[in-house]
Amino acid sequence: MKKLFSISGLIACAILVMSFGFQAEVLKFEKTSHSFGTIKQNTPVSIEFGFTNTGTKPVIIEDATAECGCTKPEFPPRPIAPGKTGAIKVTYDSKAMGSFTKKITVKLVNNSNPVELLIKGEVVS
Numbered sequence: 001m002k003k004l005f006s007i008s009g010l011i012a013c014a015i016l017v018m019s020f021g022f023q024a025e026v027l028k029f030e031k032t033s034h035s036f037g038t039i040k041q042n043t044p045v046s047i048e049f050g051f052t053n054t055g056t057k058p059v060i061i062e063d064a065t066a067e068c069g070c071t072k073p074e075f076p077p078r079p080i081a082p083g084k085t086g087a088i089k090v091t092y093d094s095k096a097m098g099s100f101t102k103k104i105t106v107k108l109v110n111n112s113n114p115v116e117l118l119i120k121g122e123v124v125s
Contacts, residue, residue: 029050029117049117061080061106064088066090100119
């Protein structure tokens with residue numbers, strides 16, 4: 001009986017680990033970081049992080065949040081069907097001088113593994 005519970009436990013753990021591993025790869029991003037290089041102060045810049053739904057079910061982006069108010073992410077409001085593409089547009093408001101690195105967290109419905117996107121650059125006068 002103990003062997004049965006041990007084997008059942010191992011199988012359950014393996015299934016759990018595999019399902020989380022597959023969830024993390026549902027949206028395949030072309031890239032997850034971008035450097036704007038040197039940009040002029042008070043000149044907003046944007047980048048689109050393209051992705052493909054590589055899963056077998058539609059994916060819904062629940063939210064995309066940035067570390068601060070100077071960075072604004074925009075994401076598709078509708079589900080992304082399997083095999084379809086989309087993009088998350090990130091705009092940085094370059095009011096503050098100096099180097100910056102900003103993280104954007106993308107949360108998917110029914111997925112506990114958020115995707116992190118990164119932008120960086122340097123604002124000059």
